[in-house]
Every structure is written in C-alpha cells, then in structure tokens.
Amino acid sequence: MIRTFLFAIFSCCFLFASHSQWTENQSPSYPELMTYLEKLDAEHKEIELYAMGPSDYGLPIYLCVINGAQDSTKTMAKARKETTILINNAIHAGEPDGINACLIWLDNWIKGGKKTKNLPVIAFIPAYNVGGMMHRGTSSRANQNGPEEYGFRGNAQNLDLNRDFIKMDSRNAFTFAKIYHALNPDVFIDTHVSNGADYQYTLTYIASMRERMAPGLGTLLYDFMIPALTSKLKDKKWDLFPYVELVGETPEKGIHAFNDLPRYAMGYAALFDALSFTIETHMLKPFPERVKATHDMIDEVIQWTDKNRMSIENERSQAANYWREQTHFRFNYELSEKKDSIRFKGFEHSFPLSEITGLPRLKYHQDRPYEKVIPHFKTYQAKDSVFVPKAFIVGAQCRDIIERLGANGIQFETLQKDSLIQLGQERVVDFKTISRPYEGHFYHSEVKTEVEKAVVQFKAGDVVVRLDQPGRNFILSTLTPQAEDSYFRWNFMDSYLQQKEYFSAYVFEDRALEILAANPWLKEELETLKATSKEFRESQNDQLYFIYKNSPYFEDHLNVLPVFILPNFQ
Ligand SMILES: [Zn+2]
Incomplete structure (x- = not known):
C-alpha cells in the first residue's frame, strides 16, 4: 500500500514538473525538446525515441x-x-x-x-x-x-x-x-x-x-x-x-x-x-x-x-489496384472555373488611407465579424497526360536521380551487360526558365518534348525502373519531364541541353558544298528558306548552321534526356 501510494505521489510530481517546464506562451528550443523526450523515453518503455538520420545542421532528426x-x-x-x-x-x-x-x-x-x-x-x-x-x-x-x-x-x-x-x-x-x-x-x-x-x-x-x-x-x-x-x-x-x-x-x-x-x-x-x-x-x-x-x-x-x-x-x-489499372498519368493540374460555395466566418474590412503612404490600406475589423457565403473553387483539372510506360531506363551517370529513387523505396534493376534496346527517347524541344533562383534552382516550366523511336546503346550499370511497383506515382511524377515536380524541371538534366561541338565557318564551307551535292532535298530546303526569310538570306552563320544541323556532324543526342521510355506494348 505504502509503495503504491509513494509511487502515486512521485508520478504526480513528475507530471506537474513536466507541465511547468514551459509557460503557455513558450515553445521548447531543440536541445530542451530533445532532453525532455529523452527523459520520457528513459522513463516510459512505451515511448520510443530514435535518432533517424542527419539534418543539415549536423544534429540528428528524431x-x-x-x-x-x-x-x-x-x-x-x-x-x-x-x-x-x-x-x-x-x-x-x-x-x-x-x-x-x-x-x-x-x-x-x-x-x-x-x-x-x-x-x-x-x-x-x-x-x-x-x-x-x-x-x-x-x-x-x-x-x-x-x-x-x-x-x-x-x-x-x-x-x-x-x-x-x-x-x-x-x-x-x-x-x-x-x-x-x-x-x-x-x-x-x-x-x-x-x-x-x-x-x-x-x-x-x-x-x-x-x-x-x-x-x-x-x-x-x-x-x-x-x-x-x-x-x-x-x-x-x-x-x-x-x-x-x-x-x-x-x-x-x-x-x-x-x-x-x-x-x-x-x-x-x-x-x-x-x-x-x-x-x-x-x-x-x-x-x-x-x-x-x-x-x-x-x-x-x-x-x-x-x-x-x-x-x-x-x-x-x-x-x-486502381493505380495498376491506369493507362495514363495525369499532371499539370490547374484550378477549374467550376464554382461551389461555402459559408465563411470572416471579419468586415475597409481600405482607409494609410498614415504612412497616404494610399489606401487593407484593414480587417475584428470587432465586426460576419458570416457570409463565399465562392469556393475546389476542383482541379489535369492539363496534360502521358501513357504509363512499362519502365524507364535511366543512364547510370544520373547518380543524383538514382540515389533519390533508391532513397524513396523505388526498386530498380541494373543492366548487367551492354545492351542495344529499341524504345522511346525523349527530346526537349522547348521550355522556359525563371531568371532568379527558386529554392536553389532555376526551375523550368512549359516543357515541351517529342518522343522518338530509337535504338539506343545502353551500358552495364544503367537502371531499369519498372512501373508495376508501389512507388509508381513517385516514379511518374519525377521522371515525366513535363510534370510539375520532375527531375528535369528541377534542373537535374540541364547538362543534356547544351551543344558541345561546333564548326568553323571557313572550314565547313567546302564540306557544306559536298553535303548539299549529296543531298538535293537539303539544298532545296535551303533555297526555300533563303527565298522566304530575309534574315536567313542575310546570315552566313544561319545558313551554314542549317546545313550542319542536318548533317552527320551534328550531335544527334542534343536535348535527348538520359531517361528513356520502354513502352507498355513491349
Ligand atoms: Zn508553414
């Protein structure tokens, strides 16, 4: 009896102490918080505290x-x-x-x-x-x-x-x-x-x-x-x-x-x-x-x-089961104009003149509460969709992407030997980029791509990411370049957007003549462009670049992303 009674007193004191550590208007600092939780972890076997990994500060996240x-x-x-x-x-x-x-x-x-x-x-x-x-x-x-x-x-x-x-x-x-x-x-x-x-x-x-x-x-x-x-x-x-x-x-x-x-x-x-x-x-x-x-x-x-x-x-x-049956992945959601309404408890507002700027300023009047029905836009529509492929093949050099897929529980197989595979390769044809960094990135938007049939030489170490797995929506959201939060849009593939080799006009002139002689269709297209565009007609560089771009000397992998699409019918 006495033991039980003493224990009861002790636990009351402890609880009282725990409540009084911070006043109602205080929130613990990180060291205070973790010291307190470590104490609870030590005192109560039902409470488990784990250091799960690092933060950027250095201290662990629990x-x-x-x-x-x-x-x-x-x-x-x-x-x-x-x-x-x-x-x-x-x-x-x-x-x-x-x-x-x-x-x-x-x-x-x-x-x-x-x-x-x-x-x-x-x-x-x-x-x-x-x-x-x-x-x-x-x-x-x-x-x-x-x-x-x-x-x-x-x-x-x-x-x-x-x-x-x-x-x-x-x-x-x-x-x-x-x-x-x-x-x-x-x-x-x-x-x-x-x-x-x-x-x-x-x-x-x-x-x-x-x-x-x-x-x-x-x-x-x-x-x-x-x-x-x-x-x-x-x-x-x-x-x-x-x-x-x-x-x-x-x-x-x-x-x-x-x-x-x-x-x-x-x-x-x-x-x-x-x-x-x-x-x-x-x-x-x-x-x-x-x-x-x-x-x-x-x-x-x-x-x-x-x-x-x-x-x-x-x-x-x-x-x-539902996701397994979906043949399309929908993305780029936009708010629909479809309007519902909702009863809202707000405060009246006015726009009195500001004492600082002399301009109208918004002021809410907490002493004038109201209840009104206001419009509620709660429907979104996907602007775009793509077919869900059977798998993506990601080049082994995309270490940052592969590391993130792995960290998110995505399963993938690694090609054991060099392999020639026919599939879809995705070429970026247009995109916009913000001019100041957002969260450390020059985020892309309005991404347009074309998918081309290609026979691609893959190397041992490239990874095959199949879509028939629980992380399917993570894979599609990150590897579909046009999707809102794709790795393309977050700049993980920017290096594939830059041409690496060029030509010197004085050398290429003679080679260009040979190319045109061997390809009458190209000569015809060149003449049409010259006839229809004054700017093109007056630019030596534009004309030579046009021939270069249509010749075997041009990098045919320019703007081709290192994530390839293995279609579902294969
Ligand atoms: Zn917040």
Missing part, C-alpha cells in the same frame, strides 16, 4: 513512436503492418504549434495510464527543421501572435524544407524519406501556422487534392473523414475550416483548394496513398489557443483512424 514494439526493427515492422499515423512538426520552425501539441498529447496519454488499446501506432517527428530550430529568435514571424521565442523558416542551407521532398537538396529530406518508408504511414499530418488573411477561424486544414488521389481514398477522406473530424471538433468548440487560400485580395472573392504538389510534405505523402493533411492554425490567434486546436485536431485524427482502420487499410489496398 522520431518518437507510441504503441510501437519496443525494438527498432520490430516497431518499424509493426508500423508498416498496422495502421500508423505520422505527424511532422516544425518543418517551418517559426510555426511550432505541433511541437507543443504533441507534448501535451503525450502528457495526457501518460496521465491517462498509457493506454494502447484502441490506439494506432503513432509516430511523430518532434522537430524536422533542426537548422531552423537552432536559428532561434523572437521576430522572424512578424505577423504571428506567439510563442515568445521560436525558430526560423529556412533550414541551415536557407531552404524551405516544405519544397524539398522531390529535389532533396537537404540531408533532412533523405532522413525524412528513410522515416517515411520505414513506417509507410496510413495517415500523415504536417503542422503549420498560417500566413495571409484575417478571419474568425483558429483551425484550418489542407487535405490532399482529391483529383490526385485514388477515387476510393478521395471518398474516404472527403466524404467521411473530414465531415467526421468537423463534427467532433465542433463538440470541442472548434470550427474546422479549409485553409483560406484567397482568390482575390480578401476572402469575399472566394477561396480555392490547394494544389498539393509532390514537393510539399503533404503532396509527397499523397504519392504513396496516405490520407494526408496540413494543419494551419491562424497566425493572429494566441499561441496557447493554436496549440490547443492543433492538439485537438491530432487527437481526433487518432481517434477516427482507430475507428476506421479497416476502411483505411482496405481503401489503401484498393488504391494500389
């Missing part, structure tokens, strides 16, 4: 698992087999609500007797952007209402990690891929704090774009999970509302759904058929209120996930 199997290998195997939720915190370290929310959830769970019955495997990355966490201050989030101190948006390389899941410039992204594929989560949550307009809601969410999902999973997410979460959170006095992505300057013009490209955490998770969410609490609401809202959303997701394990597992396996 994973905390609840309801695992208390052994790293067995825990990851359990996560893959059973229903698992992965929560990613502080990808933007200035938005730390998820860190505090997960700590409160853990404290409550310990207080409640550490029950694992009716609990999925819960894994959370305490703070993903380690470099951002270590770059701590009080002022980088100028519009945000607390906490007192917080980290910075960029990582140690000043990258936005929430744009880095495909190009993987950071070591963080490699560690994330390792975590993600060790767990294969069914549900994924990325926690954030909003930017943008003012309105009444504390708690908003972004869910995966429905059009990018397998239909059954889309139905489960949009017609069952979100309505259930909305209703449960209503009981806790939270209005769960879609993220206020504005069409115009203020919400009255309408809001639109978010295009969750694979570069984002949520879009990445959607490639692997996770039900994925971004939680966006509103920046102008006080930190303790935002933390409570994030906590309650996470808690409701956990409870819904537990009650719907069968449907989730079933729809995820149906999704795999």
Whole structure:
C-alpha cells in the first residue's frame, strides 16, 4: 500500500514538473525538446525515441513512436503492418504549434495510464527543421501572435524544407524519406501556422487534392473523414475550416483548394496513398489557443483512424489496384472555373488611407465579424497526360536521380551487360526558365518534348525502373519531364541541353558544298528558306548552321534526356 501510494505521489510530481517546464506562451528550443523526450523515453518503455538520420545542421532528426514494439526493427515492422499515423512538426520552425501539441498529447496519454488499446501506432517527428530550430529568435514571424521565442523558416542551407521532398537538396529530406518508408504511414499530418488573411477561424486544414488521389481514398477522406473530424471538433468548440487560400485580395472573392504538389510534405505523402493533411492554425490567434486546436485536431485524427482502420487499410489496398489499372498519368493540374460555395466566418474590412503612404490600406475589423457565403473553387483539372510506360531506363551517370529513387523505396534493376534496346527517347524541344533562383534552382516550366523511336546503346550499370511497383506515382511524377515536380524541371538534366561541338565557318564551307551535292532535298530546303526569310538570306552563320544541323556532324543526342521510355506494348 505504502509503495503504491509513494509511487502515486512521485508520478504526480513528475507530471506537474513536466507541465511547468514551459509557460503557455513558450515553445521548447531543440536541445530542451530533445532532453525532455529523452527523459520520457528513459522513463516510459512505451515511448520510443530514435535518432533517424542527419539534418543539415549536423544534429540528428528524431522520431518518437507510441504503441510501437519496443525494438527498432520490430516497431518499424509493426508500423508498416498496422495502421500508423505520422505527424511532422516544425518543418517551418517559426510555426511550432505541433511541437507543443504533441507534448501535451503525450502528457495526457501518460496521465491517462498509457493506454494502447484502441490506439494506432503513432509516430511523430518532434522537430524536422533542426537548422531552423537552432536559428532561434523572437521576430522572424512578424505577423504571428506567439510563442515568445521560436525558430526560423529556412533550414541551415536557407531552404524551405516544405519544397524539398522531390529535389532533396537537404540531408533532412533523405532522413525524412528513410522515416517515411520505414513506417509507410496510413495517415500523415504536417503542422503549420498560417500566413495571409484575417478571419474568425483558429483551425484550418489542407487535405490532399482529391483529383490526385485514388477515387476510393478521395471518398474516404472527403466524404467521411473530414465531415467526421468537423463534427467532433465542433463538440470541442472548434470550427474546422479549409485553409483560406484567397482568390482575390480578401476572402469575399472566394477561396480555392490547394494544389498539393509532390514537393510539399503533404503532396509527397499523397504519392504513396496516405490520407494526408496540413494543419494551419491562424497566425493572429494566441499561441496557447493554436496549440490547443492543433492538439485537438491530432487527437481526433487518432481517434477516427482507430475507428476506421479497416476502411483505411482496405481503401489503401484498393488504391494500389486502381493505380495498376491506369493507362495514363495525369499532371499539370490547374484550378477549374467550376464554382461551389461555402459559408465563411470572416471579419468586415475597409481600405482607409494609410498614415504612412497616404494610399489606401487593407484593414480587417475584428470587432465586426460576419458570416457570409463565399465562392469556393475546389476542383482541379489535369492539363496534360502521358501513357504509363512499362519502365524507364535511366543512364547510370544520373547518380543524383538514382540515389533519390533508391532513397524513396523505388526498386530498380541494373543492366548487367551492354545492351542495344529499341524504345522511346525523349527530346526537349522547348521550355522556359525563371531568371532568379527558386529554392536553389532555376526551375523550368512549359516543357515541351517529342518522343522518338530509337535504338539506343545502353551500358552495364544503367537502371531499369519498372512501373508495376508501389512507388509508381513517385516514379511518374519525377521522371515525366513535363510534370510539375520532375527531375528535369528541377534542373537535374540541364547538362543534356547544351551543344558541345561546333564548326568553323571557313572550314565547313567546302564540306557544306559536298553535303548539299549529296543531298538535293537539303539544298532545296535551303533555297526555300533563303527565298522566304530575309534574315536567313542575310546570315552566313544561319545558313551554314542549317546545313550542319542536318548533317552527320551534328550531335544527334542534343536535348535527348538520359531517361528513356520502354513502352507498355513491349
Ligand atoms: Zn508553414
């Protein structure tokens, strides 16, 4: 009796101490956070903390698992087999609500007797952007209402990690891929704090774009999970509302759904058929209120996930069947003009003259709340599509690409000997490039290619990436050059766009004469061009280059990408 009683006193003291470590308006620094979680890991066998890999800062990225199997290998195997939720915190370290929310959830769970019955495997990355966490201050989030101190948006390389899941410039992204594929989560949550307009809601969410999902999973997410979460959170006095992505300057013009490209955490998770969410609490609401809202959303997701394990597992396996049957890969999604409407709780606004500029300025009036029906654009349409090939063959020299495919669990075979293969080669005919770097890249857009039938000499070591595997959507999204987040668009193949050899006009003149004599059709085309274009007629270089380009001296592999297409009918 006495022992039990003493133990009870001890645990109460401990819990009290854990709560009082940080005031309501404080979020722990990275060292404080990890010291605290290490303590929990040491004191509770049900809480497992793993250093999963490096960050760019140098310190490790950790994973905390609840309801695992208390052994790293067995825990990851359990996560893959059973229903698992992965929560990613502080990808933007200035938005730390998820860190505090997960700590409160853990404290409550310990207080409640550490029950694992009716609990999925819960894994959370305490703070993903380690470099951002270590770059701590009080002022980088100028519009945000607390906490007192917080980290910075960029990582140690000043990258936005929430744009880095495909190009993987950071070591963080490699560690994330390792975590993600060790767990294969069914549900994924990325926690954030909003930017943008003012309105009444504390708690908003972004869910995966429905059009990018397998239909059954889309139905489960949009017609069952979100309505259930909305209703449960209503009981806790939270209005769960879609993220206020504005069409115009203020919400009255309408809001639109978010295009969750694979570069984002949520879009990445959607490639692997996770039900994925971004939680966006509103920046102008006080930190303790935002933390409570994030906590309650996470808690409701956990409870819904537990009650719907069968449907989730079933729809995820149906999704795999669905993708297998798709003959086309759709991409370059654009917002459709199709308009729905939604009831919105906002604040009246006006445009009084600014005391600084003397020009009209936008001002929201928090003392004048309203409820209005506003336009809601929530449908996307794919602008482009291609046939899904049987496989891609990637040149062994594309080490960066092959490394990323491997890191994302993509299976490939390596050619054992040099082989001559007839397939499709893809030539870039046009593209645009931004003039200032975006996330460390000169990102390409409006990519146009032509696929030519070719007999290509492959070398031992080139890799064959088949499409009949679980990572199919990752492969198609990265190796289809025109797709939004392809490795071509992120500059992984730029070197293939440059001509390496030229000619000297004074030498080539005589050779060009011989070429024209041997190819009357070419001479005819040359004469036509001279007759129709003054510019061409007056340029020696243009005319010689035209002949050069149509001769065997020209590099016929110019603009041909090192990723080849093995069609499905082979
Ligand atoms: Zn954010």
